[in-house]
Amino acid sequence: MANPGDYDFYCEEALTGKTSIKKVYESEKILAFYHTKPKYNTHIIIIPKEHIHNLLDAGPNVLGEVLEVAQKILKKIDVDSGGGRLITNLGKFQETPHLHFHIISDGNYQDIKLSSKNNPSPTQLTHKTLSQVL
Known part of the structure; x- marks a missing residue:
């Protein structure tokens, strides 16, 4: 590893299972989990499963799904x-x-856990469904 910024922890460890994570939400495209080395009382990470370098490279569909989960x-x-x-x-x-x-x-x-056995997408989590899942 040349620089710490060159290593993609999320693709190499979190998504492959190499590092154990505590999931908050998972869908076909998005993963949210508790930070493995938290710096705050509550520290949750949300990532697209597809490798996207940063916010400037992300399309509106991915950003929309990430923001729905974050919300x-x-x-x-x-x-x-x-x-x-x-x-x-x-x-x-x-x-x-x-x-x-x-x-x-x-x-x-x-x-906090937003997923269920069916792993509904954020758009399927209506207010009523969300209260049942939580």
């Missing part, structure tokens, strides 16, 4: 703690060359 997670966090943050980085601030978003909160949420 549902943040709604759960916001209800209980009063807020959270959604962050992505570019350039020298991006440590891994794979589009990813961090959801962080000072609250301690270690059991």
Whole structure:
């Protein structure tokens, strides 16, 4: 590995199962999981399963799905703690060359799970369904 920024942890480890992760949500195209080395009480990562280098390379469909998942997670966090943050980085601030978003909160949420046996897509998770899944 030449530079830390050249190694794609998400493609090489998280998506292959090489590193164990605690999933929050998984669909055919999106994966959300608890950060393996969290820096906050709640630290969740959302990634597209397709390799996309960064936000500038992402198409509207992928961004839409990622943001739908982020919104549902943040709604759960916001209800209980009063807020959270959604962050992505570019350039020298991006440590891994794979589009990813961090959801962080000072609250301690270690059991958020948006998926079910059927792994519904975010658009299928109506308000009623979401409350049943959570």
